Amino acid sequence: MERIELMLRLVEREPLVRWCAAGTLALVWLTAAWLSPFPLVAAMLLVGTVAVVRRHRGVEPDDEADLF
Numbered sequence: 001m002e003r004i005e006l007m008l009r010l011v012e013r014e015p016l017v018r019w020c021a022a023g024t025l026a027l028v029w030l031t032a033a034w035l036s037p038f039p040l041v042a043a044m045l046l047v048g049t050v051a052v053v054r055r056h057r058g059v060e061p062d063d064e065a066d067l068f
Helices: 002-013 015-035 037-057
Strands: none
Touching: 002 015, 015 037
16 A cells, blocks of 8 residues: 555655656556557547536536546
């Protein structure tokens, strides 16, 4: 548990860590899209559908989930 807390504090304090994480995520996303774009398109459609349904039902996102 200490490692998780240490990483969370590091991410909160250091913007470079956030930029590296975002760059890594983008690289993984593009690599997966290069190999087979269909699962990524399906994931985007699923996330978009969930967001639209939650907005239609009036469910507000949690403030605790804010990572930045």
